[in-house]
Amino acid sequence: MGRGTVYFKSAPRIIATYAVGGPKESEGPLGKLLHQRLADDKFGEKTFEKAERKMLSYAIDHAVLSAGMGFDGIDAVLSGDLLNQIVSASFAAREFDVPFIGLYSACSTMSESLSLGACLIDGGYMDTVVCATGSHFASAERQYRFPLELGCTRPPCAQWTVTGAGATVLSKKGDGPKITMATFGRVIDFGITDVNNMGAAMAPAAADTLYRHFRETDSGPEDYDYIVTGDLGAYGSNLMDGLMKDKGYVISDRHMDCGKMVYHPAETEFQGGSGAGCSAITLNTYFYRELLKRPIKMIFMATGALLSTTTSQQGESIPAISHLIVIDSRRGQAKCR
Amino acid sequence: MKQKPNQKYLEFVSATTPKTKEKRTLLHAFFVGGAICCLGQFLRYMLQYLCGLTGDKLAGSVSVVLIFLGSLLTGLGVYDRIGKFSGGGSIVPITGFANSVVSPAMEFKSEGYVYGVAAKMFVIAGPIIVYGVFSSVIVGLLYYIAYLF
Numbered sequence: 305m306g307r308g309t310v311y312f313k314s315a316p317r318i319i320a321t322y323a324v325g326g327p328k329e330s331e332g333p334l335g336k337l338l339h340q341r342l343a344d345d346k347f348g349e350k351t352f353e354k355a356e357r358k359m360l361s362y363a364i365d366h367a368v369l370s371a372g373m374g375f376d377g378i379d380a381v382l383s384g385d386l387l388n389q390i391v392s393a394s395f396a397a398r399e400f401d402v403p404f405i406g407l408y409s410a411c412s413t414m415s416e417s418l419s420l421g422a423c424l425i426d427g428g429y430m431d432t433v434v435c436a437t438g439s440h441f442a443s444a445e446r447q448y449r450f451p452l453e454l455g456c457t458r459p460p461c462a463q464w465t466v467t468g469a470g471a472t473v474l475s476k477k478g479d480g481p482k483i484t485m486a487t488f489g490r491v492i493d494f495g496i497t498d499v500n501n502m503g504a505a506m507a508p509a510a511a512d513t514l515y516r517h518f519r520e521t522d523s524g525p526e527d528y529d530y531i532v533t534g535d536l537g538a539y540g541s542n543l544m545d546g547l548m549k550d551k552g553y554v555i556s557d558r559h560m561d562c563g564k565m566v567y568h569p570a571e572t573e574f575q576g577g578s579g580a581g582c583s584a585i586t587l588n589t590y591f592y593r594e595l596l597k598r599p600i601k602m603i604f605m606a607t608g609a610l611l612s613t614t615t616s617q618q619g620e621s622i623p624a625i626s627h628l629i630v631i632d633s634r635r636g637q638a639k640c641r
Numbered sequence: 642m643k644q645k646p647n648q649k650y651l652e653f654v655s656a657t658t659p660k661t662k663e664k665r666t667l668l669h670a671f672f673v674g675g676a677i678c679c680l681g682q683f684l685r686y687m688l689q690y691l692c693g694l695t696g697d698k699l700a701g702s703v704s705v706v707l708i709f710l711g712s713l714l715t716g717l718g719v720y721d722r723i724g725k726f727s728g729g730g731s732i733v734p735i736t737g738f739a740n741s742v743v744s745p746a747m748e749f750k751s752e753g754y755v756y757g758v759a760a761k762m763f764v765i766a767g768p769i770i771v772y773g774v775f776s777s778v779i780v781g782l783l784y785y786i787a788y789l790f
Contacts, residue, residue, distance in 0.1 A: 351751040446748060453715050453744035454765065455724020455731050457666070460659035495646025496654065504654045508647070539659055546653075574659070621646065 308488040309520040315482035316425040316474045318595075318631070319432075320371035321588035324359045326441070326467030329577075329585065332567045337589035338468075339366065345442065345467055352442035353392070356385065359469040359581075360438045361396035367434060367471035371478075375402055378473075379430035382417040384408045386439050386465075386580055387447060393437070402434075410608030411506075411535050412489065413437040414470065414583045415627040418604075419486035421474045422629065431476045438469025439579030448499075448613055461501040463537050463578035466566055470584030472592075481595035481633040487517040491610065493623035499616050503540020503563075503575055506607040509624035510536060511547035513605060517628050518553060525555045527601065532591060533626070534583035534606030535563035537575030562586035562606075580606075591631075599634035666728055673727035677734045681707055704735055711739030716747065741765040 322339050325332075330341035340362065347355040347362075360383065368378060381400060384407035385392035397404035409416040417435035424430040442452060444465040450456055474483065492509040510533050518524055525531065536544055541564065545556040562583045563576035583606035594600060605628040611620070685703045688694045694702055714720040720740045724731045731737050745764045749757035763770065 353751075450765070451744035451748035453718060453721050453740070453747055455715075455720045455722075455727075455737065455740050455744075457725060457728040459661055493644050493646075494650045495648075496651070498658075501654070501658055504658065508650065539657075543654070547650075 307516070307520065308490070309517060310419075310423060310426075310486045310488075312422050312426040312482075312484055312486070314426050314476060315484050315632075316422045316476060317478055317480040317482050318472055318592065319475045319478040319480045320367050320473040321471065321592045322363045322367035322370060323470040323585040323588040324363050324438070324468055325585050328441075328464075329466060329468050329566060334566055334586060334589055337593065338585065339589070342467075345440075352440050352446065353387065356387070356438060356440035356443050356469075357392040357396045359440070359467075360385065360392050360436060360471075361399045363438065363469040363471040364396065364400065364434050364436050367436070367473050371432075371473040371475075373432070373473075375400055378402050378432055378434055380405055380421075380424065381434045381436065382407060382421050383434075383436045384413040384417065384580070385437060386410060386444055392440075392443075409489075409625055409627065410610055411439075411578060411580050411582065412606040412608030412625050412627050413580045414534070414587060415604055415606040415629050418472060418474065418483060418629050419488060419627050421472075422483040422486060425474060425476050433474050434471055435474060436469065436471035437580040437584045439465055439467070439581035441465045441467045441579070444579060458574065459500045460574050461498075461503065461537075461539055463502060463535065463563060463575045464567065465579035466577040466582040466585065468579075468581035468585040470581065470586075470588035472588055481592070481631050483629050484632045485517075485521065485630040487513055487520065487628040489513045489605075489625040489627045490516075491623045491625050493621055495621045497616070497619065497621045499611065499622065501539075502535075502578060502609050502622070503537040504543055505609050505611075505622035506624040506626065507536055507540045507543035507547060510544050510605060510607045510626040511551070513626045513628050514544075514548060514555070514603070515551050515553070517603070525553055525558060528558060528603050528630075529600040530591070530594075530602040531555050531559045532583075532587070532602060532604050533559070533561045533563075534608070535576070535578040536561050536607055537563045537578070539575055540607075565590065580608075595631060595633040601630065601632045601634060604629050604631055669727045670730035672730070673723065674730035674733060677707075677731065677736055681734070707735050708739040711736030712743045715740045715743040720744075738766060738769060741769070 324340040325338040380403045383393040421433040421435045494508045496505040566577035607626040749761035
């Protein structure tokens with residue numbers, strides 16, 4: 305359709321979802337919608353890393369169960385996470401006798417996995433796949449920031465990594481909201497070096513993908529009920545709205561951000577949630593329900609910052625990416641719109 | 642095509658990023674840091690007049706007690722809450738140093754006692770030790786040179 309935009313003729317369907325959330329997330333606005341709420345952020349395991357992979361495998365397992373199928377009906381699991389070597393996803397996949405496709409685009413992994421899953425199904429290569437991702441506050445802090453008991457402060461532009469995992473079952477058959485298009489992101493780096501200001505680092509990437517999507521599909525904000533970003537946070541969302549406005553598109557009235565939705569506005573969380581789990585749990589609870597409740601067409605674009613602790617210590621700026629999918633639950637929609 | 646930093650965007654972000662409420666945080670840091678120092682002074686008087694310690698022994702003992710308190714509060718999960726409130730006020734005193742050693746030791750226990758606890762223990766405090774010792778060498782040298790004249 306254009307450079308990076310793919311149209312899915314057979315419109316793969318979301319037939320089931322499952323989301324697991326940690327204690328803080330369970331107390332948040334989405335708490336009641338979570339399929340599994342954890343009271344213990346270690347999920348009964350000895351380490352946070354083990355807990356993260358348990359959440360992910362739990363989500364994948366239960367998503368498949370709620371689709372009314374067994375793993376013999378699943379052709380592949382597409383998954384990734386924030387830890388080095390995506391160990392949570394790989395180790396979680398150990399539990400399943402299914403081909404595993406490991407992915408990484410930081411917090412954009414949910415939309416990356418759904419885009420690629422849809423490509424595999426629409427291309428006729430697979431019938432049913434599971435797309436999943438997750439994150440854990442403690443394991444992310446360990447890898448990217450400081451020990452948990454260290455008495456340091458966070459600046460007001462900082463975000464809080466979500467402890468949670470979400471899984472979506474996509475299939476050629478069955479009934480459910482359809483993924484009709486995907487626009488793959490480009491790596492965009494406007495030069496932000498402050499690792500505490502992820503919203504500012506990722507907003508340009510989100511604006512780039514959305515702008516390309518509108519141009520390549522000859523559409524605009526008015527064609528979508530919601531434009532949902534992953535974890536730009538309050539400040540990052542304003543930046544993105546500003547960047548889109550400069551390009552001639554007003555999205556502020558329908559732009560929602562998972563990072564803003566996952567926690568109650570409070571000083572300690574500052575800009576809201578982040579992490580691969582943020583968009584995963586929000587999509588698989590709140591937006592899935594919205595799609596089932598009424599016929600809507602929405603954009604889901606998780607946003608990821610592609611840095612590592614090494615690159616930031618070496619003074620590099622933060623490149624970011626945002627992959628976009630269009631989910632449509634309306635009946636009898638016309639082609640390409 | 643290599644991407645260059647977008648100056649206009651960076652300037653805009655710099656101007657609009659939510660900033661720390663410095664007046665408030667400075668006050669918090671001042672009072673908590675001051676309180677810790679007062680506690681140190683109080684301990685010094687107690688050790689001097691009740692236990693009769695003097696000179697180096699006295700100074701050393703005050704430090705030991707403060708380090709112990711910093712470590713204990715870190716282990717109990719309280720020090721990070723103090724830190725969230727007071728920022729530099731609890732990082733700078735010697736109790737903060739204890740916190741910076743104990744917290745990674747606790748955190749990395751899952752990687753074992755050698756590669757975890759022992760190796761990672763100084764991941765935050767390391768630079769303090771290195772540059773502290775280095776500065777004292779420089780100061781010592783300067784002192785020596787000045788003493789010659």
